[in-house]
Amino acid sequence: MDDAFSILLTNDDGIESTGFRALYEAFDQFADVTAVAPAADQSAVGRKMSNDVDVTEHELGYAIDGTPADCTVVGLEALCPDVDMVVAGCNKGANIGAYVLGRSGTVSAAVEAAFFDVPAMAVSLYVPPGGDVPWTEKADDIADYRHAADAATYLAKNAPEAGVFEEAEYLNVNAPMPNGQDPAPIEITTPSKMYAMTARHDDENGRITLHDRIWERMQSGDIPDPQGTDRRAIVDGRVSVSPLTAPHTTKRHDALDSLAESYLAE
Template sequence: MNILLTNDDGIEETGLRALYAALSEVGDVTAIAPADDQSAVGRSMSSRVAVEEHELGYAVEGTPADCVVVGMQAIETEIDLVVSGCNRGANLGAYVLGRSGTVSAAVEATFFETPAIAVSMYIPGGDVAFQSFDPDLEEYDEPARVARYLAANTVESGVFEHADYLNVNVPMSAEGPCEMEITEPSSVYAMDAVIDEEHVVLRDRIFDRIDNGNVPDPDGTDRRAVLDGRVSISPLTAPHSMNHHEALDELAAEYS
């Protein structure tokens, strides 16, 4: 199996190296990842990028979506699976999916009709924010184990006949394999914007609520599963859905 590995934290990120080692046990892995941090860029696309050889594959001066297109079209055209991650920090909730570079790389792969898995690691809140916390290679053991298991078993199982990609979130502090749960993205939304002198500070208040033990997510959702110590797997589709309704037909007919 030929596996294209990418991420949004950059090709030197420890989480990518953890997945590279794990996935190499089940396939031929080529890392094609951003040269530097491209977190939260969504599916931003460049028109021209520099590409340099790297010990793991190729470093791209561009976004995660760029990396997938470069890998599929310019470097490795025979790809059986795209894996994105492991992201340092979780990608949980429906509203996060479109802004996450990790998830967006998986979405980009689906337009090439290629199975894809986005893998992220949930880092519990505490004295150190997950943005500044740099986990050791060993702390990615469970995400790496999960990624290896899914890569080895999903492609031939028929999973991707029903889902375009999997959004996978794994607890960091797991000791040994965790229970897996099939989930749907949480719909709880808690973005906030506060004026601070000359700036407006945007903040996701859901993490404040989680740190205080006030978890609003019901059973069956991705965030609930991860906070309870389980691996969350959300089987998702990539293209936007279309809901045709007679009310819009009537408006269109009346326009002229």
């Protein structure tokens, strides 16, 4: 791969985030990188779209007053339309499990690229919970994203020519934080089906609190996910790579066909 290879780099944590800078510096070593990223944190906005956005020039490219999906559309349609790949990340916090795919701004930026027929990757860092330091205060050094940057650059360099994107429309990549071990191996995975959202009444103020209990279970080591799932791979210290298609897949079956045929017969 030569310097002609071009990448639109976006994210949902904002253009000033450490994870974004980590990927920019890694990709800048071998590719023409244009940043088209949110000016501020846009985490967990899914594929929310805006009618118009303000664009500000930035030392790395462009800061967009909008969502990650906005950034992909604005980049591919107006700012850098001829890029070879869209990469979203590196997100501070893992995007693992089937239930998060539609929520994540990071993943949604990659999904948006798939509708343009542009190969894409979403890249996220698993920050282990627990300890005296809240997870939100961890992973503030570029070195913390080393495994994510290494895996993402390897895939960017090799996946297109290997034919990966002839089968997958985008890759969801999740990497562990370095802990002194050698480079983390890559495992090809499927999104976990584990789901543990709860909603409970707060008797004091009458509100209902929504809570994702998966992270508590991960902290306690209670991980029922089998081998081959993204969550199992990341907890075991491997880089999870899930090859995915843009939503939504269609599965036709006889039961629904029969209902359609009998609709006007009743």
